[in-house]
Amino acid sequence: MSAVSIGYQTVQYFTVGAMAAVVFDYCLTISQEVQFIWGKKWDAMRITFTLARYATLMGTAMTTYAAVTDRSEDKSCVTFGNVSYASHLISIIAAEGLLIFRTFAFWHQNKKLLVWLLVLAAFSILGAVGVSKIVGSYLVNPPSCQFRTGKSSAIQYIFLIIYELVLMILTLYKRFSFYKGTRSRLVTILYRDGIIYMTCIIVASIANIFVALAAPSDYTNIMDAPQLVVHGVLACRILFNLRQSRQSDSVMIDGKIPLANMGCTPDAGETTAGSSTFVSTHEDLGAKYSYE
Numbered sequence: 212m213s214a215v216s217i218g219y220q221t222v223q224y225f226t227v228g229a230m231a232a233v234v235f236d237y238c239l240t241i242s243q244e245v246q247f248i249w250g251k252k253w254d255a256m257r258i259t260f261t262l263a264r265y266a267t268l269m270g271t272a273m274t275t276y277a278a279v280t281d282r283s284e285d286k287s288c289v290t291f292g293n294v295s296y297a298s299h300l301i302s303i304i305a306a307e308g309l310l311i312f313r314t315f316a317f318w319h320q321n322k323k324l325l326v327w328l329l330v331l332a333a334f335s336i337l338g339a340v341g342v343s344k345i346v347g348s349y350l351v352n353p354p355s356c357q358f359r360t361g362k363s364s365a366i367q368y369i370f371l372i373i374y375e376l377v378l379m380i381l382t383l384y385k386r387f388s389f390y391k392g393t394r395s396r397l398v399t400i401l402y403r404d405g406i407i408y409m410t411c412i413i414v415a416s417i418a419n420i421f422v423a424l425a426a427p428s429d430y431t432n433i434m435d436a437p438q439l440v441v442h443g444v445l446a447c448r449i450l451f452n453l454r455q456s457r458q459s460d461s462v463m464i465d466g467k468i469p470l471a472n473m474g475c476t477p478d479a480g481e482t483t484a485g486s487s488t489f490v491s492t493h494e495d496l497g498a499k500y501s502y503e
Contacts, residue, residue: 218429222358226278229436233271236444240451247454256312260450262305267443270298274436277358288356299439300340306446307332307374310408313449314378317385317401324381331377339370360431365423368416375416379409400456404449411441 244264251257273295282288311332315325347363386402415438422434 218427219358222430222433223278225433226275226436229440230271230275232437233268233440233444236440236448237268240447243451243455244447247451256450259305259308259312260447262301263309263443263446266298266302266305267439270295270302270439271436271443273298274432274439278432278436282356285356292356299435300336302439303371303442304332304336306442309446309450310378310405313401313405313453314381317382317405328378332374335370335374339367342370343367358432359428360423360435362423364431365420368419368423372413372416375409375413379406379413382406382409397453397456400452404445404452408445408449411445412438415441 248257248260273291277291277295282291285291311325311328314328315321318324343363343366346366347361350361350363382402382405386398390398390402415434419434419438423431426433
């Protein structure tokens, strides 16, 4: 067996394994989707979740099909590749959208922060797609009907890592500045799930950069489907965990769960009279804040 066939088969194994993982996760969590998502109004949160959930399934299925079939004689392979790329892009953007909502909630629905994150996301997307296309035009890229990726794909992951690091820094800063010492279950879930998600994405992105730049050409798509699955699965599970906490938390106020005990305790000699009382409620993604 040649080195080329070994490399290509290894990529096939990783891709089919990713497809099996996303289908298995879907079977495990469909009951949660029915319970927490179905029947809810079609707001920005549900639309973003639906795109993250089902674009991931579509993108992974198309990538798996491309990996296990010979499309060299298929006249529609270019169109197929474009649709597959679009599904990947939509899935990742939607998954990042769920993470933006989570960060927005963690920062007390700070609208300035939300606008800043959305603007940064737009520049990151344009930069990732645009710069990689420009650089790719100066490089020798594999034929579009081959299951391979050019070295310029590493640029997209660099932009993704930078964005994840920004979100991680914001989360860590808020956790140890405002939420320091709190034992709120919701805060723990928001913080824990976010850090796990961002760490996994950063690690997968670094692996993709290494593969794109250093691995033999037959291995360049080895992390394509796995990274897509990590994005979609973890982002959706963050939402499921938050919705689950809404039902299982022991303290309920009008059907909403407060982020309890997150107000700053006044120093000795200070009075709370006339001061703001922090009241946080859990809604949709897991947090909707008001101040009294």
